[in-house]
Amino acid sequence: MKLQRIAIQEFRQFGGQLVIDDLQPGLNLFIGPNEAGKSTIAEAVRTVFLERYKASHLKDVLPWGLASGQPSVEVIFELDGVACRLSKQFVSRQRCELRIGQAVYSEDEAEDKLAALLGFSRAARGPMKAENAGVPGLLWVQQGGTQDMRDSTGHAGQYLRDALTQLSGGREAGGEDALIAAVQRELRQLLTARTQKSTGPLAEAEQKLAALSTSRDELRQQRQQFDDNIARLAAQQQAFDDAERRRPWELHEQKAALAQQRAATVEQLERGLEGLAQSLKIGEAELALSVQQEQGALELEAAIAREREQLDAARAELAAAQSAHAQAERRVDQFEQASAEANRALELANAAVTAADLRSQVDFYRTESQRLEASIVEAGKANTAVLQAARDAAALELDDAQFKRLVALDGELTVLRARTEAAMTRIEYRLHRALSVGDRTISGTGVLRVDEEKRIGLGELGELRVIPGVSDLSARLSELTSLEAKHAQLLRALGVASVGDAQARHEQWKTLVAQQTSQARILEVHAPQGIDALRAALASTAARLQASSERLASLPDVCAAPPLDDARRNADVARDTLEAARKVLAQTAGAQSTGVAKADSLAAQLQRKEAQLNDEAFRRNRAQWQAHIVEQRVKVDALKNQRGERERELDAARLDDPVAEAKRYRASAELARNEQRERQLRIAELRSQLETMGASGLGERLAALEAQAEQATRRKDELSLRASALSLLDEVLVDERDAALAQLRAPLTERLGHYLKRIFPQSSLALGDDLMPALLDRDGRAELLDALSFGTREQLGILTRLAYADLLQASGRPTLLMLDDAAVHSDAARRDALKRALIDAAARHQIFVFTCHPELWDDLGVRQRAVEDLKLA
Incomplete structure (x- = not known):
């Protein structure tokens, strides 16, 4: 790009009009004291190319003391041999017009065209920010900013990568940094960066599994x-x-009774009476024991009746839960079908929007073709090579914004597919006969990925139901489906089958554009009036018309397409409804599992008690103690009668206490009875404990905990597998990125060496991953740029920008360098070396140098243009 004329009116300190013409294609030197207006000229050039003409913040460019002024800037320049003119008026009656050959662009279209040509982006609102300045922000150095390379190089990084990719023949690695950062962010959620210890969800899963195991x-x-x-x-x-x-x-x-009979007659009656009393007490105790045992049996029968009622209620609840689960499954199937239909309608609506855009393009290209044909009637002959190159390039041209969105979306899809693949439940199988899985049949060996609930038929054995263990898998699948739909829409919009086709087509288009530029320069010698430019434009328009027509014809019938907003809204509603139905299905499945466990537990408990009640020994014992109750009651009554008779006899003749032998036998009998009663108490205590533990649902709780522990184990294994996969992916991506960057750096390193040897012989400049100089290696000593002196960093800033300009020009980018008061901190020897580098670069680029020290730059061999003289003119 070569500026030929600059016209500035009512801009800051220029209250009138300042015209700068006769600009040279190489070096242009502007001199003047401080505040003469040198930086204002550079600012005017930056403003007309970079700032939006409607920006409200541009009121600060109003001339001093003239609040009602109308600042305007106009530049005439040459771009690839084509005459161009750009004019903008700011603050009041804002306007913008860009002419490139015979083509005219105005307002926002003109500004977007400028951004695409020069290599920068527009801020969404407000003033131009450094991060949007791109290539101009790198090559147009403002006063005092020569030594600062970090931000400007970073903001122009993508354009430099594109240029390096074209020159080196390598592949672009810019998107891999974002992918590596995304992978590392995911990995850091599971493993720490330095010690690789579990953290986040993985640590929680391990802790949960340990607690459940305990x-x-x-x-x-x-x-x-x-x-x-x-x-x-x-x-x-x-x-x-x-x-x-x-x-x-x-x-x-x-034996005690026999001993009493052998005792003295005096004691016999008394001991008989005491024996009767003791027998009566034992009989009453035995009667009470038998009654208590019968009462326990009756209570067991009552408990069985109550638990049978509870079992019936639990089975009724289970039937209701099973019915609700079946209904939820039917609703999920219904909503899945509705979601699929809504997605198909959305695809058709997107195709309708694309068709409308293509019809608009076709109409525009037809009108443009008619206008160009009328202009070509008066033109001369054209060069066949230029026409052919223009036609081929236009046929392959892609929308740059859509192309970049497609590449970015493809990267997101790669990451999401990897995450979804890792989250899916995998079933490896080796079968000797075929099995049915859902609506298809599998056999042999392979891997079955479960992204939703599946039923595996086992023939006469029944079936298995496999439910994925990851709760958010359906959400991931929905997100993946949405991204794939957007990806397919972009492919249709660009008219390509894949990202690889789009990249190949984009590379082929850039090659054809370079060929067209080369042929146009040759053609300029033979046709200085630009006739071939008109024909190239006509060929380009015809090719675009054909391409748009073919893409329009390739689209499906969109007559029945719904409005895009309605289709998107319906798709979102269908997706949300499906997600809600799946959540309900999960809830009903949980309720069904709980009902099954509860019914099984009650049935087992009832079965144990019924078995106890129907046990033959228990029934035999019960019959014995029932008969014993009758017998003991008769015995107690008889003993009471005998005691009355003995008491009357004892009144007549009191007997002494029993003898020691009788006491010993009675004591033994009492010990035997006490031991039997203790056994009875221990039996009752053990039964009470067993009933308490059985009623607490010990088996149910153990089964539930084992199920939770199994689920926690699957979760921990899944997260561990995901962490391993992410670690491997991180290593592979970093290795691939480093290899790609090494290949990309080669052309830039060569140009840096070309300029660097003029000031620092036998030295080299190492580049970082951001393509910015990082280390200066001279005399075997490596130094960081930040550790160098201000002057040395300023000199490296100038040389580096010259190398960037060579790189950008070689890749077909327009270049223009502006240096405002650069090299002010250089000594004479290094300043002379910088001058030789500038003269060398001026053979390839137009360079504007602004300085307030004309005596230091009077040996460049170019005319010094004083700003004060320009004002007077």
Whole structure:
């Protein structure tokens, strides 16, 4: 790009009009004292190219003391041999017009065209920011900013990468940094950066699994104690039954009675009376024991009746839960179908929007073709090579913004597919016969990925239902479907089948544009009036018309397409409804599982009690104690009668206390009875404990904890697998990025060496990943740029920008360098070396140098233009 004329009117300190013409294609030197207006000229050039003409903040460019002024800037320049003119008026009656050859652009279209040509982006609102300045922000150095390379190089990084990619033949690696950062962010959520220890969800899963394992072990210990108590109860019950059969206390009582008979007659009646009293007490105790045992049996029958009612209620609740789950499954199927239909409608609506855009383009290109044909009638012959190159380039041209969005979206899809693949439940199988999975059949060996609930038929054995363990898998699948729909829409909009096709087509288009530029320069020698430019424009328009027509014809029939907003809204509603139905399905599945567990537990408990009630030994014992109740009641009544008779006899003749032998036998009988009663108490205590532990749902809680522990184990294994996959992906991506960057740096390193040797012989400049100089290696010593002196950094800033300009020009980018008061901190020797570098670069670029020290720059061999003289003119 070569500026030929600059016209500035009512701009800051220029209250009138300042015209600068006869600009040279190489070096242009502007001199003047401080505040003469040098920086104002540079600012005017920056403003006309970079700032929006409607920006409200531009009131500060109003001329001093003239609040009602109308600042305006106009530049005439040459771009690839084509005459161009740009004019803007700011603050009041704002306007903008850009002419490139015969083509005219105005307002926002003109500004967007400028941004695409020069390599910068527009701020959404407000003044031009440094991060949007791109290539001009790198090459147009403001006063005092020569030594600062970091921000300007970073903001122009993408354009430099594009240029390096074209020159080196390598592949662009710019998007990999964002992908690596995304992978590392995901990895840091699971593993720490330095020690690789578990953190976040993985640490929580491990802690949860440890807590569940501890609780499960405690319940298992309680279950073991429960089983031990059952065994102790059986042993105590057997000893009790044996004692009841043998009744050893009765034998001791018989021996005591015989001893009493051998005692003195005086004591016989008294001891007989005491024996009767003791027998009466024992009979009453035995009667009470038998009554208590019968009462326990009656209570067991009542408990069985209550638990049978509870089991019936639990089975009714289970049936209701199963019905609700089946209904939820039907609703999910219905909503999945509705969501698929809504997505198809959305695709058709997007195709309708694309078709409308293409029809508008076709109409525009037809009108433009008619205008160009009328102009070409008066033109001469054209060069066939330029026409062919223009036609081929236009046929391959892609919308740059859509192309960049497509590449970025493809990167997002790669990451999301990897995350979704890692989140899916995988079932590896090796089958000897075919099985049905959902609506298809599998056999042999392979891997089945479960992204939703699937039913695996096992023939006569029944079926298995596999539910993915990741709760948010459906959300990830929905997000993946949405991104794939956007990806497909962009592919249709660009008219390509894949991202690789788009990149290949974009690279081919850039190659054809470079060929067209080269041919146009040759053509300029033979046709200085620019006739071929008109024909190239016509060929380009015709090719675009054909491409747009073909893309329009390739679209489906969109007559029945709904409005895009309605289709998007319907798709969102269908997706949200489907997600809600899936959540309800998960809830009903949980309720169904809980109902099954509860019913099974009640059935097992009822079965145990019924078995106890129907046990043959229990029924035999019950019949015995029922008969014993009748017998004991008769015996008690008889003993009461005998005691009355003996008391009357004792009144007549009191007997002494029993003899020691009778006491010994009675004591033995009492000990035998006490031991039997203690056994009975221990049996009752053990039964109470067992009933309490059984009623607490020990088996249910243990089963629930084992299920939770199994789920926590799957969750921990899933997160560990994800962390391993992310670590491997991070290593692969970093290695690939480093290799790509090494290939990209080669052309830039060569140009830096070309300029660097003029000031620092036998030295080299190392580039960082951001393509910015990082280390200066001279005389075997490496130094960081920030550690160098201000003057040295300023000199490196000038040389580096010259190398960037060579790189950008070689890749077909327009270049213009502006240096405002640069090299003011250089000594004479280094300043002479910088001058030689500028003269060398001026053979390839137009360079504007502004200085307030004309005596230091009077040996460049170019005319010095004083700003004061320009004002007077």
